[in-house]
Amino acid sequence: MSENRFENGLKITAFTALFDLEVLNRGSDFDTALLTITDVNRPGLQFHDFYDYFDPRRLQVIGKAEVTYLKSLTPERRRKCFDDLFLYDIPALVISRGLDCFPECLESAREHEKTLLRTQETTVDFTSHTIEYLNRELAPCVTRHGVLLDIYGEGVMITGDSGVGKSESAIELIMRGHRLVADDAVELRRISNQLIGTAPEVIRHYIELRGIGVIDVRQLFGMRAIKVESQLDLVVHFEQWDQSKFYDRLGIEDHFTEILDVQVPIITIPVRPGRNLASIVEVAAMNNRHRKFGFNAAQELARKVDQRADAGSRRQM
Template sequence: MADIFSVSVKEIVDEHKLEVIYAPKDISEILVYDNDCNRPGLQLMGFYEYFNAERIQICGNMEFAYLASLDEEVRRARIETLFKTKIPLFVVARGHELYPEMIELAKEYEIPIVRTPESTTTFIAALIAFLNLRLAPRITRHGVLIEVYGEGVLIVGESGVGKSETAIELVKRGHRLVADDAVEIRRVSSISLVGSSPDNIRHFLELRGIGIINIRRLFGIGSVKVTEKIDLIVELEPWEKDKIYDRMGIDNEYTTILGVKIPSLTIPIKPGRNLAVILEVAAMNNRQKKMGYNAAQDLLDNLGLQMDTKDKVKNWDSF
């Protein structure tokens, strides 16, 4: 069974600086589970087919103009029908003044009401972006997430392979640490993953022989970042003499996490290899590929050869 995530009304109010008009109880106890919202124009006209009462309802100029066209008795009945569905939150946009019956019915049916001076469209866009992030499907994976030249690089591999040591060298070279050891990965859209660190271990990093260090304290605020989109997955593994490693980069390797395909690389390690420099080059090369340039293709074109590209996909969803 899939995990069900929620966000409290208090978090929504704090994030968007909303004015609380009425709350039936502590708003930190009122939870929202749906990452979409609704403008209840049709519902105020009496149409409730396909209506999802778990969504936040937002009223702006159009809804208030329609309510103003109704006589008081009809208006009260339409608002009551909406509030009877037990919606989690009623938002008034553009700073509109509420009708007295709205407050009265909100108290009767225990519906929290908040207000924003923002336009309805602007507020909805910001709210959906916030809800998509907070309610996104997520998993936690062992690894290190670091931003390298604007690319989010997730470093994975067996324990003790050198992930944290590579991360500390990258931080010294001016890049930013997002998470060490445990990376919380969220699918914020059908094509995007965002990684972050659990709150209780954020900015901490373990170095064998030294122990726990605080990257933010040692290297400053510019050395860390709270979240980062995952653009590339790099798996570090001990060099195996008999294994054949990709030397041209012709084949495209991907790793699927939460249904999203992310470009990936396997980098063998042995004494003398500068992993920090290798990962910097990998990040820049990945950005180049996204911009449409492939060095292997360019070389083969110069040699008059054709490139037979294959996609190799590894699925983490089943792990």
């Protein structure tokens, strides 16, 4: 986890540095305040004394519209608008477009010990960039053991017990031109009902091969062999071949696993000597893409078999 990211939020200090914000006033909680939700608020209604449904956890942003309205007020009324806002435990107030800060705003921020920031971006650009960044940074996250690769544009995570052959298959897939996203630990974030996978920073681009050790895929195979992140489209689970277990040979039924409340297709590949696992994973990725576009080979075969059986029955009548 990033040192700027707490389990329940993002530090205002980190946010200020990332967005290159000018600090007009450091609040008493500047070093400890957190952004905990992904939305922002423009307090136009609040300046009209409407605080119903006001969520103080949101980052507050004022732009040209709010500033134009505030200019029409008397200094006393302006001061009251900011005093009322700063009575709430807001993480910070940001002034966009590099607009001048009202003296009443600065005085109130100092008195209430609230953080006051300024950006040169337009209000729309700043709010959209902020929401996009917070949606990613504060997204629900889970770490899963496996190898995540980009195969023909499909994000495929190979899972299974240690030593079953995940990393060995991944190396062969990389040598075939596919790209590594993460090995051993895959960080998955749910963003807009999609799972986005990446590798923890410390082990990014590294892969472990028993008998050889740790290798740097980027240095060994070049930039074409790596990818920073990928959407998770398919889980391929490796397990040792069990003679007593029935394995699906047609694939008519779809199977799913749930990760962060998102349903992800999953297939189980039995592992035994002589099976080319990399080729099987490659075909599984292509087949999964075909299914997303509405083509299911197993269902098509079943349909043809049914048609042939029906035709035979009619001829016998």
